[in-house]
């Protein structure tokens with residue numbers, strides 16, 4: 001078959017392929033140039049106002065220029081999704097620029113406000129980025145969980161269109177494999193039989209500080225294979241393979257194979273002379289090797305010895321195109337950090353920047369005329385029309401970059417609150433979800449739950465029994481088949497709506513990240529709910545932060561929490577999580593006390609996570625059964641619960657004291673309130689459902705110059721009234737309330753590690769029982785009467 005060329009000529013498939021290869025090789029040079037120039041421009045040409053180094057990673061970028069050019073300009077299909085190695089951001093944006101999806105203005109403002117971000121960012125660089133990256137290891141891990149989400153959606157036919165599955169690809173630095181989360185993810189992936197997943201490792205054998213251990217990679221192949229992955233190693237390029245095929249070539253191969261990483265890197269930096277000296281010394285007895293040395297001048301020898309497959313476009317393309325099935329595949333691409341740049345291979349090159357002289361010399365060697373630095377084609381040896389036609393034919397360029405629309409899922413105005421005289425918020429949660437699971441509200445079909453081996457103990461049992469566990473294949477519940485009595489029915493099927501994970505909390509948050517991006521990644525909206533024990537939020541905190549950084553939307557239910565967990569002991573008793581909930585961007589935090597509050601807040605959260613400007617939502621729940629209020633929460637009360645606080649006991653006019661409580665200590669707050677009413681008539685009792693929302697509203701109101709919600713509530717008290725704050729958590733979560741209307745605040749809470757005990761003992765020891773609240777109230781009143789003596 002002959003293809004028509006512009007101008008009416010035609011050429012054979014072989015010539016066509018050669019033409020494409022020539023375009024890719026030319027553009028690969030351009031991508032290297034643009035990324036290097038982008039960083040240079042930001043550091044040397046843009047005026048600095050603060051004297052800070054701008055930075056950027058010229059060496060890390062150069063390392064993946066070939067692999068990324070091959071992927072973005074040839075291999076990727078519109079349905080594929082990619083997480084790019086964080087410090088290859090300049091290469092990624094250079095490629096987008098060539099494709100006309102990125103502007104020169106943004107490239108010129110690399111690492112400046114509004115410009116290209118240091119590390120690819122979904123929220124700031126826009127829809128060209130599939131996954132944000134930055135904290136190494138997490139971008140790699142999230143692709144695995146995104147592949148599970150793709151299967152989840154495809155098997156349930158929730159994805160729009162009927163096209164082929166996309167490949168979910170991570171471009172990883174080799175040192176990223178030091179991050180434990182990668183191994184946690186691999187094991188989880190094996191359990192879930194992940195498919196359509198590619199991890200491409202930029203094996204430049206360098207990290208930030210050093211050259212990586214030689215022995216490390218001996219283990220990598222075995223490791224991936226153990227988890228059922230295919231490993232494709234791209235080691236030597238075409239030139240080296242040809243040299244190996246020459247007489248005595250096997251000795252050259254053996255020499256390189258055995259060359260320690262540090263020596264290889266050092267020789268890469270030294271260049272032709274260094275190679276010659278070592279090869280002549282070690283292999284001079286072989287006539288074939290002497291001939292190879294004679295046939296190459298120093299630059300030629302350097303070129304030969306650095307011809308690793310990760311820099312050989314044809315080899316890279318062959319490796320990618322050879323994969324036609326959906327088995328997870330790890331490509332180990334041998335590369336050189338800083339390839340093509342003067343500090344190639346130098347162990348200190350991670351943060352290295354080329355100086356102006358080096359840059360000028362690179363510019364000359366690239367044939368880029370002065371003033372044409374941002375030109376897409378200047379200096380390339382392929383005609384501009386051919387390059388333009390090539391770029392227009394790139395598969396991913398056939399689809400415009402737009403945010404994938406996923407229509408919102410309707411949420412009922414209010415979820416029914418579970419009834420009962422005494423109940424814990426955790427029990428209420430289980431019952432609310434259980435009721436949703438039984439009902440036929442289409443909302444429930446879009447809910448997907450996940451938990452790191454605490455499904456039963458966080459009360460998801462009823463939901464899972466009814467909605468089943470997700471698996472790519474049908475798997476029977478053996479206990480059930482064997483008629484062993486159990487409250488849990490754990491049949492697995494593609495239709496299941498719970499993703500059961502192993503204990504690793506990082507995996508939970510990466511799974512939530514991927515589920516919470518189902519809309520933008522795959523065009524189908526899911527409403528993810530993840531459960532874990534509150535103290536273990538910290539175990540996966542960076543992954544949670546990572547999920548929120550890229551605006552994944554989900555509901556996090558953390559239970560049990562605090563010292564209220566009592567006998568279970570100090571290691572499981574969370575303290576600082578509510579403060580984390582307050583300080584964590586992208587997350588709205590609630591700690592309700594009662595079942596009706598939770599029903600209202602959960603309903604609100606299901607809408608909130610779907611709102612364009614919304615956030616993910618964190619609920620801190622408890623296993624403590626407490627007396628429920630007898631009330632029907634009307635719209636006004638519901639609104640106040642969502643806003644963060646309401647008066648459970650309204651203060652009398654000019655009240656001199658109020659107690660503000662949050663969460664499971666409600667009974668102590670109520671008892672203390674009842675006890676002080678005689679001495680302080682009209683004292684108020686403020687139920688705080690969300691310190692975080694109150695605080696946020698307070699700051700926003702201050703900016704607007706208005707009274708916010710907290711200020712309006714506290715304005716009902718006398719000026720300078722006492723305010724006792726109490727929660728089973730660090731007191732900083734509520735103590736700030738004293739600043740809002742200048743109340744005399746006495747903050748109660750937990751600021752030491754917990755221990756085993758029962759609730760009365762522990763609340764007494766940590767000073768959050770009703771006696772402690774009454775004492776604090778007395779202190780506040782004394783202070784109010786005699787501020788001089790008590791200050």
Ligand SMILES: Cc1ncc(C[n+]2csc(CCOP(=O)(O)OP(=O)(O)O)c2C)c(N)n1
Pocket residue numbers: 059060063085086087134135136172173174175176177202204206207208209337350
């Ligand atoms: C969690 C985390 N720790 C530390 C860093 C700082 N850091 C950025 S890149 C890097 C080394 C990366 O080496 P490698 O993955 O091999 O990438 P290369 O630059 O060699 O391509 C480090 C330690 C980070 N970004 N994230």
Ligand SMILES: [Mg+2]
Pocket residue numbers: 173174175202203204205206207337
């Ligand atoms: Mg590296």
